[in-house]
Amino acid sequence: MEITNTMLTNDQFFEERKNVLSQWKTGKFVNFDETVAYQKLIPNEKRFGNKLAKAKKEGITLIQPRAGVALHEEHIKLLQYLEDEGEADLLPTTIDSYTRLNRYKEAEAGITQSRETGRSMLNGFPAVNYGVDICRVVTSSLKNPVQVRHGTPDARLLTEISIAGGFTSYEGGGISYNIPYSKNHSLEKTIAHWQYTDRLVGMYEEAGVSINREPFGPLTGTLIPACISNSVAIIESLLAATQGVKDLTVGYGQCGNLIQDVAAIRSLNILMRAYLDRFGFTDVRVTTVFHQWMGGFPQDESKSFGVISWGAAAAALAKVTKVIVKTPHEAMGVPTKEANAAGLRATKQVISMLKDQDFLEIPAVITESEIIMSEMKCILDKVEELGKGDYAMGAIAAFEAGVIDVPFAPSRFNAGKVMPARDNDGAIRLLEVGNLPFTQDLKDYHKRKLEQRGAFEKRPVSFQMVIDDVYAIGKGFLVGRPKKH
Amino acid sequence: MEITNTMLTNDQFFEERKNVLSQWKTGKFVNFDETVAYQKLIPNEKRFGNKLAKAKKEGITLIQPRAGVALHEEHIKLLQYLEDEGEADLLPTTIDSYTRLNRYKEAEAGITQSRETGRSMLNGFPAVNYGVDICRVVTSSLKNPVQVRHGTPDARLLTEISIAGGFTSYEGGGISYNIPYSKNHSLEKTIAHWQYTDRLVGMYEEAGVSINREPFGPLTGTLIPACISNSVAIIESLLAATQGVKDLTVGYGQCGNLIQDVAAIRSLNILMRAYLDRFGFTDVRVTTVFHQWMGGFPQDESKSFGVISWGAAAAALAKVTKVIVKTPHEAMGVPTKEANAAGLRATKQVISMLKDQDFLEIPAVITESEIIMSEMKCILDKVEELGKGDYAMGAIAAFEAGVIDVPFAPSRFNAGKVMPARDNDGAIRLLEVGNLPFTQDLKDYHKRKLEQRGAFEKRPVSFQMVIDDVYAIGKGFLVGRPKKH
Amino acid sequence: MNQKTIVTGVIGADVHAVGNKILAYALEEAGFKIVNLGVMVSQEEFIEAAIETNADAILVSSLYGHGEIDCHGLRDKCEEAGLKDIPLLAGGNLVVGKQNFEDVEERFMQMGFTKVYPPNTQLETTINDLNILFGK
Amino acid sequence: MNQKTIVTGVIGADVHAVGNKILAYALEEAGFKIVNLGVMVSQEEFIEAAIETNADAILVSSLYGHGEIDCHGLRDKCEEAGLKDIPLLAGGNLVVGKQNFEDVEERFMQMGFTKVYPPNTQLETTINDLNILFGK
Ligand code: B12
């Protein structure tokens, strides 16, 4: 299967669509024209893209939780609670893991078991099983825009049902919802699946209905160097724009060093615009999303508030358009609605307090972002070279060659040679560069930074640092220092 | 009564001491020599100054709560809880308000009523009523150093009992425990009272027992410009050093703009050392304390966690030696031990995560700190001039002339002409300069900064901004914007 | 032209001045005649001022936690001094710690207060309630 | 030289790879022979691997919340496949949400697990318990 970064033809698309809509019984109730009419009735302030554009213009940061439960009545109550008590500006519908893997029968069993036990036995909302009408009941019961958030390698049917169901934003991408979320899906396949999703969004856009699209920035959420996630974001944005997507939100997962986090957003802002423009997508709107720390959390709820608030602070100082909020239950399990609202309120307080402070142009941030941008350019140039100018082919080849390589990813299509570790200031550097196509200067820079840490800690630079860093925030630190330090 | 900044003679001191020790029945059990022997038995790691010195050397920030209840058994349990469950590095004993005003009879009634009702009817621990032995039971039941924190204009007896009771640090000063904490005490009186306290500490120091002394930095805790609190800190430090104090911790209350907060600490560090050295106090050790936001808090506990964590972040980035921690109950009342420990743990998480990041030398901080230092120099030069070189006389004259003027202070010896307000970035500027001896350049700077805000908010610069700013953090913001902005 | 006179102050050994200053300013702006005694005001001072200015209400603040002790007996002293049925309002952080407000209200009502307010009472509420109290 | 063999993996549709990678690395460092199946492992794959490698224990991770559904019946299938009494250990975030761990433990013990671990179980605990299990 050869895949190129070109817009799907109507023939290709509608041929595939028949198949997609028959994957589960709810597919047959999706109707494009009727959906266009339905979506056009959704008031402006409840459209995701509009609210983001307004926030961007005003220079403020919106807050959004993650949330989803098995039973739709409970799901509505949950989301209403989060907008009323959590002061959420944007709402999610997090999809359960069976749906993410197209295991609709198991999801059905999960719904049944949840009704029986009175506990949500699914870790999210099984939108496909519920189908268009129930999704519309959900989206129309809320005051704020709602987005589908998931982690689905083949999300074609889910996309059809979500948009028909009144959602106005959709997360994911052929790389970002494959490599961290799958073991066996090839990139050829998932990029093709997401071309379908993006083309569908493009067709709605052409019909006058704009659906916001958000590549998943944080990848595996664990010590991901900004150059890697930013490069993936740019590639997925180019792929989406090629299919006609016009409204993009690109993201990044917090690492914890403030300078580096703000620099990551700065470099994402600059190069994203540059690449879109270069390929003629000057009319594509771009907003940004910052994810509060996505790796292991502390067990203690008060300490979690500390982590959450620090994420909120970095988001505000980086002037992102929205921030995805964690909860004080993060280390334990899917949060109660109270815990979820608590994380939101802590975040809202910090975000609002800091909204008039801006760190994007301080010298240390500029310096760090220039490093990130040269790393990104190394990667993206090589992707372009490998794909002979085609970013779909280039991405596939790049993963094969380890030119893009996501730490801790479960996918067997990921090289897994790159190893990140924190430097002495807590910024993320590379202990193993693997096949990332860095210049010697950049390689030396990473090496030097880690050797500084090694010297300070009086131990060799080794994989033990990586392990220590993975646990560090859960144990109350950023840098995983050796015991007795 | 004329007061000068000279060391009290032994005659003066011991004459006064007779009187002090007879102010309440527990005074007669204080014995200097026996206390020296007792204090010398306290292990090094439980001495306040030692722990601070160690932290300063290691570049880490310690955390300390406020806490005090009426009944001593309960007080011990409370402090043990805070070191065990709150991970407090340093412990407090917050004194009740009757004791602070030397109303020992009312404090006695408070103890009795507390025993009867089973609720603490006092807002702190009445150390004088309990006397030396019970204080020793308290201080020796704990693993960490303990400090007396209060707000007592005439703290002479309390100092005697505290040091004899095994406390190794003592907060306060003749200005900082008068102007924000009293209505009718003259500065002559309170400076004299605190010369006694400082001389007592000096005498212990000469006997080989070092007691840490901490002027109270935040003053009224509400929108205090750094130049004012820093100037008071320097004056009180010079007064203390003159009496023989050798171990000082100087403080500042968070304002909320990160650059300004770090700059305030930077300028305090630099000028404090310069002034002490200039007057020959090169052997006086200086450490720093940062107070998490001291003004009105949000009602909501989650939002309070946001405020607390932001304070922790600023403290860590400013590399202070310790941070005084608020609790999620702040807006409601004296916290439960659980709420107190929760604030501590959130703080500990942020402090530890950020310990390897340092903002003291970033250009924006340097610029802001240079402004603060020139303001401080204007004030301190004038104090010196008014006192003809004597900082005690100078301080008294300065308050009289409004050369030092603490916003929102209850004291009738405070001019009350200065009015602070936030600029468009949330930094604190002066709406009314009053009689602060600023250069025209500095005055223009403040004016310009507030006019920028006025223009942005499309309203005149006025007292309404001050009111809005007083409420802002409680309502979730830093800058008090007009409604519908 | 029927301007109401209100005595304000912070009772006892309490020095919390910020709310007092802002309250006095805002009530004046709202059209009341304010006799502000500032902080650390004794029961006697409240009563004296109320008699002297022929006040229509006494507005007692207490923030520091000793409000219950400090307010004890104020109503009786008012009656003794001839301030029959003068409205007594209390607000701030009246007791030590985060307590159930209904209980606190109950205790203060039994001490003879006319109306009792929880922490962080908004200026608008205060002004509104005073207008209602004076039948505006 | 009596090295114990342990099969590790993350069961069901679960892709949480970080803990699994580190667990496998640390157990190997601690001297066990590790057969790590990675993420998204079915019950059948666990059993096959255990038979093939003659394993001394199966260590099942589940993070994403569906652990209860995914682990249902594993013991029976082991017995059927002839893995009599093989130690079955489960850990991670086994159920949806923050639940009382005793209840969760109880439910998993009834499903035939040998030992059940709460969220954030430390590497040291895991290694220690395995050594005890194997009578070291
Ligand atoms: C990183 C992460 C992710 C990454 C994973 C990347 C990857 N491929 O590895 C991403 C972002 C992709 C992700 C996705 C999802 N996640 Co997730 N994730 C986390 C997070 C933050 C950290 C996990 C981690 O890496 N920890 C560090 C490692 C070292 O620790 P560990 O995994 O816990 O393992 C250690 C111990 O548990 C123990 N252990 C593990 N197994 C066993 C077994 C035995 C026998 C023993 C003795 C010990 C033991 O030893 C390990 C090593 O020390 C946790 C929350 C947390 N813990 O803070 C949520 C969490 C696990 N995720 C959760 C969920 C729901 C999801 C999603 C379904 C939805 C979503 N929120 O997006 C998807 C799942 C997709 C799928 N099909 O699996 C939930 C699970 C909820 C529940 N159980 O109630 C959690 C708890 C977050 C939450 N509170 O909601 N996630």
Ligand code: B12
């Ligand atoms: C700033 C502050 C200080 C400053 C005060 C400076 C000064 N001289 O003004 C300093 C640092 C000096 C200080 C000292 C102390 N404080 Co103090 N302080 C505060 C704080 C943080 C804010 C108070 C404030 O200014 N709020 C802003 C103003 C605008 O609001 P307000 O005062 O609440 O008033 C408004 C309303 O309540 C209402 N209102 C007030 N009175 C009335 C009356 C009526 C009838 C009505 C209708 C409405 C009304 O209208 C006002 C205007 O909007 C509060 C906690 C908080 N709220 O976040 C603690 C707090 C009040 N302090 C407290 C304590 C215990 C103390 C100390 C005893 C000990 C200490 N912690 O150091 C000393 C007291 C010394 C003394 N003798 O009084 C406690 C009281 C505990 C309790 N009640 O259980 C609090 C609640 C903090 C806490 N949770 O522990 N404090």
